[in-house]
Structure formats: C-alpha cells, structure tokens
Amino acid sequence: MVHTMGCTGVSKIFQGDGISTYALEDINVKFDEGEFVAIVGPSGSGKSTLLSLIGTLDLPSSGEIMYGNEPINNRRPKQLADFRFENIGFIFQQFHLLPTLTTLENVMAPLFSRKVSYNKKERAESLLKDVGLEDKLHSLPSQLSGGQQQRVAIARALVHEPSWLLADEPTGNLDTHTGEIIFEKLSSLNKEKGCGVIFVTHDPDLAARANRIVEMKNGKITRDSRGEVHA
Ligand SMILES: Nc1ncnc2c1ncn2[C@@H]1O[C@H](COP(=O)(O)OP(=O)(O)OP(=O)(O)O)[C@@H](O)[C@H]1O
Numbered sequence: 368m369v370h371t372m373g374c375t376g377v378s379k380i381f382q383g384d385g386i387s388t389y390a391l392e393d394i395n396v397k398f399d400e401g402e403f404v405a406i407v408g409p410s411g412s413g414k415s416t417l418l419s420l421i422g423t424l425d426l427p428s429s430g431e432i433m434y435g436n437e438p439i440n441n442r443r444p445k446q447l448a449d450f451r452f453e454n455i456g457f458i459f460q461q462f463h464l465l466p467t468l469t470t471l472e473n474v475m476a477p478l479f480s481r482k483v484s485y486n487k488k489e490r491a492e493s494l495l496k497d498v499g500l501e502d503k504l505h506s507l508p509s510q511l512s513g514g515q516q517q518r519v520a521i522a523r524a525l526v527h528e529p530s531w532l533l534a535d536e537p538t539g540n541l542d543t544h545t546g547e548i549i550f551e552k553l554s555s556l557n558k559e560k561g562c563g564v565i566f567v568t569h570d571p572d573l574a575a576r577a578n579r580i581v582e583m584k585n586g587k588i589t590r591d592s593r594g595e596v597h598a
Pocket residue numbers: 381382383388389390408409410411412413414415416417460
C-alpha cells in the first residue's frame with residue numbers, strides 16, 4: 368500500500384574536523400502518494416541530504432521521517448531494509464554501482480535474497496531494454512560511459528517496483544535525447560503505475576514539468592508550490 372511521506376522538524380548536522388555543517392534545518396514537508404515533485408536549489412543547499420533522509424538511507428540529527436502517520440526513523444536496520452525494499456527506489460547522484468558486478472547483476476542486486484513472484488532475470492533484462500542497454504548486459508560499470516552507468520542505476524532503482532522513486536539528478540549525466548527518454552520513463556511510471564517520484568534537478572525546464580516544485584536554500588525549504596494551480 369502506498370502512503371504519504373514526509374519530514375517533521377527534521378534537522379541534519381554533519382560533524383567533522385571540529386566543524387558542524389547544518390545541512391538541513393527544521394524541515395517540515397509532506398508528499399502525497401503518487402506525487403511528481405521536483406526539488407531545486409543551489410549546490411550545497413541540502414537537496415541530496417533531504418532525499419537520503421526521506422529514503423531512510425541516513426538518519427536525521429533530530430526530527431522524524433514519517434510514512435503515513437508513523438515515524439519510521441527509529442526502526443531497526445533490518446526493518447528499515449525491508450521498508451526500503453517494499454517502498455523505495457533510489458537513484459543516487461553518484462550511481463553507486465557495484466564495480467565487480469555486471470550491468471545485469473547490478474540491476475538484480477536489490478532482489479538477492481528476496482522472494483518475489485516474478486522472474487528476476489526477465490524483469491531486469493526488460494528494464495535494461497527500456498533504458499537502451501540491452502547490448503551491455505554483461506559489461507562491468509568500468510566499461511560503461513557515465514550516462515550508461517546512470518541508466519543502469521535507474522533500472523536498478525525500478526526493479527522491485529517501488530511505490531516511491533527518489534532520484535538525485537537522474538538526467539544530470541545524460542545527453543538531451545537520452546535524458547528525455549529517461550524523464551519520459553519516470554513520467555510514465557508516475558502516470559501509469561501511480562509511482563510517486565521525487566527528483567532533484569538543476570534544470571529549470573525539467574522542474575517545470577513536475578506537478579510540484581520544492582525550492583531549497585541553506586538547508587531550508589524556501590518555496591513549495593504545493594497547492595498552487597498548474598496549467
Ligand atoms: N557526509 C557529509 N559530511 C559532511 N558534510 C556533508 C556531508 N554530506 C553533505 N554535507 C554538507 O551538507 C550540505 C548539503 O549537502 P547536499 O549534498 O545535501 O547538497 P546538494 O543540495 O545536494 O548539493 P549539489 O547540488 O551540489 O548536489 C553541504 O554543505 C555539504 O557540504
């Protein structure tokens with residue numbers, strides 16, 4: 368079942384070398400199921416940090432990550448892993464492919480040790496075909512271009528059919544044409560399967576195609592178009 372999700376009073380402070388960085392400060396935001404949201408803002412404004420907290424890949428310093436009406440950030444690691452498997456697909460800004468696994472194996476990796484009702488290999492191959500990588504199934508990440516690695520990462524994020532797709536600059540490394548194909552893929556997932564999509568972008572044209580734009584600056588949300596009327 369798909370739920371709303373969001374943050375209540377979330378702050379994130381990174382400590383290191385005697386310096387504290389306030390990456391997020393008292394963030395309150397809610398996303399309804401099936402939304403298509405762009406997060407924009409200058410470099411260092413906290414976009415990736417926000418996405419990784421919502422995706423439960425990192426914990427807030429204070430505040431709560433909410434799923435439905437329930438805080439989830441105090442669950443145990445195993446429960447959080449199950450939660451992510453059921454609900455979250457994550458496309459990282461830096462891909463994070465496993466270097467010793469092939470394209471096909473990378474896409475199947477989230478399914479290792481999971482019982483599923485479908486054929487894992489067929490599902491992975493079909494997604495890789497969708498992103499135009501059917502001829503690279505057995506290549507290692509080091510043998511792929513940046514844009515191709517990005518597309519492997521996208522297929523991997525979709526393989527378990529998550530209810531939310533969190534994408535950190537999903538088209539940032541792609542040429543205009545490939546970027547458009549990927550964006551269309553995210554858009555059709557949203558429209559046809561009701562998959563909620565929250566994506567970070569530096570491209571104003573892409574952001575304008577979302578149903579909602581959240582703007583960040585210095586760790587805060589400075590504008591949220593939620594509720595504004597769109598054409
Ligand atoms: N692991 C970390 N340790 C220390 N500081 C960090 C860490 N991760 C992020 N930061 C700091 O937190 C702030 C927000 O970083 P974040 O990566 O969320 O920015 P961003 O908006 O995604 O930027 P970009 O557009 O460049 O990707 C920055 O000042 C950054 O230096």
